[in-house]
Amino acid sequence: MENIKNMEETMLTYTSAWNETEREAIMAKIKACWAPEGTYTDKLTDTIIGQDAIIDLIISSYGQMGPRTFKVLSQPETHHRSGRFSWLAIRPEGYPVQGMDYFEFDEQNRITRIVGFF
Numbered sequence: 001m002e003n004i005k006n007m008e009e010t011m012l013t014y015t016s017a018w019n020e021t022e023r024e025a026i027m028a029k030i031k032a033c034w035a036p037e038g039t040y041t042d043k044l045t046d047t048i049i050g051q052d053a054i055i056d057l058i059i060s061s062y063g064q065m066g067p068r069t070f071k072v073l074s075q076p077e078t079h080h081r082s083g084r085f086s087w088l089a090i091r092p093e094g095y096p097v098q099g100m101d102y103f104e105f106d107e108q109n110r111i112t113r114i115v116g117f118f
Contacts (some may be wrong), residue, residue: 101117
């Protein structure tokens, strides 16, 4: 049960990084939860690899979406070093964006893979 709690905390730390606006704050959260060779992909993003790449993606997303706040919509579900949850990106202008992320983890509960859907 403890490992499940750790994976859920990792997922929430990752999501909270998307609510930061300063590179140093984003980096601190990503370094705490992201494996060095972790990958990310979604329908708009080719697979990126590594902590610096995900930090750059988060920062560049402000240019695409503008200011926004990510909110977790569902309790994270986990099993066998994988997990998922639904989220909502709330923006001051424009419609909110709803999505779901699928996660995979290493033995230290760091994220090794995310596939995002929205």
